[in-house]
Amino acid sequence: MIPLLLILSMSCGRESSMRSPKPKQDLRINEIQVIGSHNSYKTAIEPALMKILMKEDSATFFALNYSHVKLERQLDLGLRKLELDIVHDPEGGRFATPLGLSLLRQQGIEPQSYDTDSVMYEAGFKVLHVQDLDFRSNCLRLKDCLQEIKTWSDSHPDHLPIAISFNAKTDVINRPGFVRPLSFGTAAFDSLDAEIKSIIHEDRIIKPDDIRGGYATLEDAALAGNWPKLEESRGKFLFVLDEGPEKRAAYLKGHPNLLGRVMFIDADPGDPAAAFIIFNDPIKHQDSIQSLVRMGYMVRTRADANTLEARVGDLARLQAALKSGAQFISTDYYLDENPFGTRYKAELPNKQNWILNPVLYAN
DSSP states (O other): OOOHHHHHHHHTTSOOSOBOOOOGGGOBGGGEEEEEESSTTBOOOOHHHHHHHHHHOHHHHHTTOOOOOOHHHHHHTTOOEEEEEEEOOSSSOTTSSOHHHHHHHHTTOOOOOOOTTOGGGSSSOEEOSBTTTBOOBSSSBHHHHHHHHHHHHHHOTTOOOEEEEEEEOOOOOOSTTOOOOOOOOHHHHHHHHHHHHHHSOGGGBOOHHHHHTTSSSHHHHHHTTOOOBTGGGTTOEEEEEOOOHHHHHHHHTTOGGGTTOSEEEBOOTTSTTOSEEEOSOTTTTHHHHHHHHHHTOEEEEESOOTTHHHHHTOOHHHHHHHHHTOSEEEESOOSSSOTTSSOOOOOOGGGOSEEEOTTTBOO
């Protein structure tokens, strides 16, 4: 995680007080705050399988007991940040027969329907959370998720820019019967960029090249506030690779400073490619997030995690996320009611779809 001293030293001498609000037409995309969803594609583990899994590891599967409505419905509700977990499946079929279905049949239970159109046998990136166990998705193929989002966008051409982040899943479950995900090297990321562009035309993507402009590095451009204006960014998308050093290096290989790439990366301050930074815990990292936002970075944080806040109705993390000024706040609970009956819901003040960034502007 990024040391706070590093952030504070980089921000030394920068204006830290709130600005006067700009005219709406002059606002830039880093100067607002919106709500989004976490693991946006995920549907529930079916109850019979959940019962089996809870006996094996109740703590882990306790945290996975959440689900989402379809992506288009989330966008209808005003969410403007989505997250997709992808696995590499260049030949098709690698994730087509999840072990969880076999576990149910071994117990004499017929599973709920899954992949009735056999799309999991087709080549291309698939969207799922945990192979073999938490594998159900509102859109099984990445291209289907992107097409659903694009179709909605086409029908709402004036929407605020939508940020979409990706986790490139490679974690191995080292037990018999579990499929091993393929690695994500530079070639796989080349394919990912190509698949994104096959659905979302480049002129609707806010790319690192667009931000960098004539600056020496992407970070220089971000710190100079060279993000596009909000009104000029309506109907567009911003993509982010939410991964650690090894996968970031693979994505950067042959593309220094993200030259020619579709996605931003979660890079530390001081990295030439740093512009978008992810901090999951807005309570622990409140000061860091606020400093980064003032400096010009985009930041994403989480209002809740592992179902904990929703189960007890705890708003402390949500309030910290709002106060942090992170431009994107992800949640699993954006509906008026949640499964736990606590009425926990993550939303912006006065139920708005977006607000002026509270760290940059006085409300």
